[in-house]
Amino acid sequence: MKLFKKVMLILLSIMLILSASACGTSSNGSSNSNASKSSKSSDTNEKITLTFWNIFTSDPQKTIVKNIVDKWNQENPNVQIEQSITENDAYKTKIKTAIAANEAPDIIYAWGGGFSKPFVDAGKILSLDDYLNDGTKDKMLPGALNNITYNGKVYGLTFAQQASVLYVNKELFDKYNVKIPTTFSELIDAIKTFKSNGITPFALGEKDEWPGMWYYDMIALREAGAQLSRDALNGKASFEDQAFVNAAEKLQEMVDAGAFDQGVMGLTRDEATAEFNQGKAAMYFGGNFDAASFEVDSSLVKGKVEAVRFPTIEGGKGDPTEYIGGGSDVLLVNANSKYKDEAVKAAKYLAENMSLEFYKVGAALPTWKYDSVDQSQVDPLETQIMNNIVANSKDSVLAWDLYLEGDQAQTHKDLVAQLFAKQITPQDYAKQMQEKINGK
Amino acid sequence: MEKILSDKKAIFLFVFPAFLVFLVIVLLPIFFSFYYSLLKWDGFSKGVFIGLQNYKNLFINNTDGFIISVKNSFILAVLSVFIQLPISLLLALILSRGIKGEKFYRTVYFIPVILSTVVIGQLWMKIYNPNYGLLNFILTKIGLQSLTNQWLGNTKTALGAVFVPILWQYIGYHMLLMYASAKSIPTDIYEAAKIDGATESQIAFRITIPLMKPILKVCVIFAVIGSFKAFDLIYVLTNGGPLHASEVPSTLMYNMIFFRYQYGYGSAMAIFIILESLIGTIIIQKLFGKDEAY
Numbered sequence: 263m264k265l266f267k268k269v270m271l272i273l274l275s276i277m278l279i280l281s282a283s284a285c286g287t288s289s290n291g292s293s294n295s296n297a298s299k300s301s302k303s304s305d306t307n308e309k310i311t312l313t314f315w316n317i318f319t320s321d322p323q324k325t326i327v328k329n330i331v332d333k334w335n336q337e338n339p340n341v342q343i344e345q346s347i348t349e350n351d352a353y354k355t356k357i358k359t360a361i362a363a364n365e366a367p368d369i370i371y372a373w374g375g376g377f378s379k380p381f382v383d384a385g386k387i388l389s390l391d392d393y394l395n396d397g398t399k400d401k402m403l404p405g406a407l408n409n410i411t412y413n414g415k416v417y418g419l420t421f422a423q424q425a426s427v428l429y430v431n432k433e434l435f436d437k438y439n440v441k442i443p444t445t446f447s448e449l450i451d452a453i454k455t456f457k458s459n460g461i462t463p464f465a466l467g468e469k470d471e472w473p474g475m476w477y478y479d480m481i482a483l484r485e486a487g488a489q490l491s492r493d494a495l496n497g498k499a500s501f502e503d504q505a506f507v508n509a510a511e512k513l514q515e516m517v518d519a520g521a522f523d524q525g526v527m528g529l530t531r532d533e534a535t536a537e538f539n540q541g542k543a544a545m546y547f548g549g550n551f552d553a554a555s556f557e558v559d560s561s562l563v564k565g566k567v568e569a570v571r572f573p574t575i576e577g578g579k580g581d582p583t584e585y586i587g588g589g590s591d592v593l594l595v596n597a598n599s600k601y602k603d604e605a606v607k608a609a610k611y612l613a614e615n616m617s618l619e620f621y622k623v624g625a626a627l628p629t630w631k632y633d634s635v636d637q638s639q640v641d642p643l644e645t646q647i648m649n650n651i652v653a654n655s656k657d658s659v660l661a662w663d664l665y666l667e668g669d670q671a672q673t674h675k676d677l678v679a680q681l682f683a684k685q686i687t688p689q690d691y692a693k694q695m696q697e698k699i700n701g702k
Numbered sequence: 703m704e705k706i707l708s709d710k711k712a713i714f715l716f717v718f719p720a721f722l723v724f725l726v727i728v729l730l731p732i733f734f735s736f737y738y739s740l741l742k743w744d745g746f747s748k749g750v751f752i753g754l755q756n757y758k759n760l761f762i763n764n765t766d767g768f769i770i771s772v773k774n775s776f777i778l779a780v781l782s783v784f785i786q787l788p789i790s791l792l793l794a795l796i797l798s799r800g801i802k803g804e805k806f807y808r809t810v811y812f813i814p815v816i817l818s819t820v821v822i823g824q825l826w827m828k829i830y831n832p833n834y835g836l837l838n839f840i841l842t843k844i845g846l847q848s849l850t851n852q853w854l855g856n857t858k859t860a861l862g863a864v865f866v867p868i869l870w871q872y873i874g875y876h877m878l879l880m881y882a883s884a885k886s887i888p889t890d891i892y893e894a895a896k897i898d899g900a901t902e903s904q905i906a907f908r909i910t911i912p913l914m915k916p917i918l919k920v921c922v923i924f925a926v927i928g929s930f931k932a933f934d935l936i937y938v939l940t941n942g943g944p945l946h947a948s949e950v951p952s953t954l955m956y957n958m959i960f961f962r963y964q965y966g967y968g969s970a971m972a973i974f975i976i977l978e979s980l981i982g983t984i985i986i987q988k989l990f991g992k993d994e995a996y
Contacts, residue, residue, distance in 0.1 A: 358745075468944075469854075469855075469940065469941065469943055469944070470941075471943075523832065523833070523852075524832060524852050524855070525831075525832030525833070525852030525853075525854070525855035525856075526855060527852070527855040527856070527857075527943065527944035527945070528830070528832070528852055528853070528854030528855025528856070528860065528940065528943075528944060529831075529855065533831070537833070542833075667963075668744070668961060668962050668963035669962040669963060669964060671961075672957070672961050672962045676945075676946075679943070679944070679945055680945060683857065683944065683945055685945060
């Protein structure tokens with residue numbers, strides 16, 4: 263019995279310790295939020311620490327960001343930036359929970375479009391309009407802030423952007439004497455030529471659904487133009503507009519012409535890029551982020567790839583320079599930050615430097631003016647994308663799965679997959695898009 | 703010793719830690735899930751209580767193919783019981799009769815169980831690949847070109863193509879359970895049967911299989927419950943696609959929670975899977991009748 267009492271005593275004390283520490287954390291939490299409520303009273307002579315959460319777990323980004331942060335910390339002994347790095351998927355959960363619980367850092371890494379919208383709607387993110395007229399906007403590329411502007415207000419600073427790219431295997435185009443298509447009918451001709459020669463015209467992995475969605479979003483952009491695309495995505499215009507139906511028809515026209523492998527619905531994106539790498543496919547349509555996989559040393563097409571704009575469509579309302587993409591990766595400033603002014607200043611510094619440094623190593627496309635970057639240092643495919651597609655472009659629309667929020671994004675991808683498999687007609691597609699996305 | 707075992711406090715003390723772990727790790731999450739399943743909740747903002755609406759959406763005005771996914775998991779359960787288990791049983795019976803190379807075959811059949819599911823998934827993806835896959839290659843070489851297919855990319859073949867590796871992977875697992883059970887049957891029973899002139903098949907059907915009944919029951923339960931919960935290989939091979947042709951309840955649930963941010967609705971699916979498994983277990987228990995010790 264004595265033993266029994268002893269054990270119970272130990273159990274009891276463990277419980278006490280556990281509950282005590284639980285109390286400890288909760289009181290910590292409340293004192294934090296108290297502190298952030300009594301903000302603005304920041305004393306600049308005191309040493310302050312800004313927290314910055316991001317996802318740069320691997321190089322080259324990891325080292326670059328570390329160097330930028332170190333440099334800032336040396337130049338600003340009173341305002342120190344403290345990084346916390348989390349892996350991409352885990353980060354998405356972590357940041358959502360932290361923002362909901364008012365425990366988010368001062369500077370938040372996030373994505374434009376649908377990802378950040380709930381935070382902005384909930385009033386957790388600082389509006390930056392008052393901070394950007396000091397010449398910051400002039401340092402950025404035109405349209406760089408479009409995807410992080412909600413209800414006419416800017417809520418973040420972009421530092422990287424996406425751009426849709428048509429990659430062509432120059433060697434195959436030369437071999438079969440095909441002209442790089444600039445119009446949709448030329449594209450269909452090219453598809454038929456490659457098809458009849460036993461070359462897969464387009465490598466695509468539609469098992470992941472989003473790679474195929476890029477095709478539709480691109481064609482829709484050519485048919486409808488950037489403004490109408492955005493209006494429809496915002497619920498101000500209808501997806502039943504003839505332009506979106508036409509786009510669905512064009513996509514199925516490509517399928518009918520034999521643009522894709524028969525097994526395309528079961529292939530992953532990695533299998534598709536591998537097919538292109540082996541020189542078995544003539545074209546690959548995707549984002550600038552695909553370029554890296556075509557430039558690895560094991561790639562058989564290294565140096566033979568050319569990055570061009572997606573062809574124009576006869577009768578389409580879109581400007582031929584418009585592309586899918588735009589500012590995608592952003593830094594947000596916490597609306598509950600104790601040191602708002604310092605946080606915005608630091609965010610500007612980080613965003614500008616990250617944008618340029620990432621571009622230099624070919625890790626991302628810049629959203630800040632990059633005249634200072636030595637073009638010869640940058641990966642050639644990356645400069646091609648910048649010069650052929652992004653520079654001189656009039657407008658861009660974010661890929662629809664980033665523009666829309668979770669549920670709607672998934673619905674859109676599902677419907678496009680059904681277009682690929684010809685399970686629905688273009689009219690049905692447009693009708694269901696309107697019902698399920700704008701009807702809610 | 704007897705004194706301790708009859709002491710209620712001692713029993714409590716020994717059972718309590720395990721019970722606590724079970725409570726915190728298994729039971730509480732189930733109750734939480736049940737509560738979430740009554741909410742309309744995106745996992746981020748505040749949930750709204752909507753009663754049983756999520757369950758109504760599952761069965762009555764369903765738009766996401768949940769009922770088809772349940773049907774798919776039932777097909778898998780039937781295939782497991784009537785194709786996978788008989789193969790396992792046959793192998794177990796042959797091996798337990800002490801053939802040459804018994805240990806070698808036992809190990810070979812068990813290897814798929816040890817391999818990571820992701821590895822198996824990647825392996826079969828290569829086999830099924832329409833361009834360079836082994837399956838299409840062999841079909842072409844033996845002159846059956848007309849049978850080649852986009853196995854995982856075709857809505858008609860995807861479900862079957864996904865089920866084959868699932869069935870294949872666990873044959874060895876069930877075989878080992880049955881083999882161990884067959885081995886534990888006393889040899890004097892066999893000797894007596896042999897003296898009475900029983901043939902090998904008579905021994906198998908009249909002695910071995912009836913005496914293996916308890917373990918067969920366990921195998922059937924594992925196979926059925928495993929089918930209801932099947933997730934990993936399907937996730938790797940097709941992720942429920944193409945166009946939801948190979949969707950099972952758990953892939954649909956994963957998609958609902960992590961891509962569509964519908965935590966409430968996804969939780970309702972989770973609760974359904976738990977109940978389905980529980981009821982399945984009870985029914986199988988009843989079908990087999992009481993355990994008879996030999």
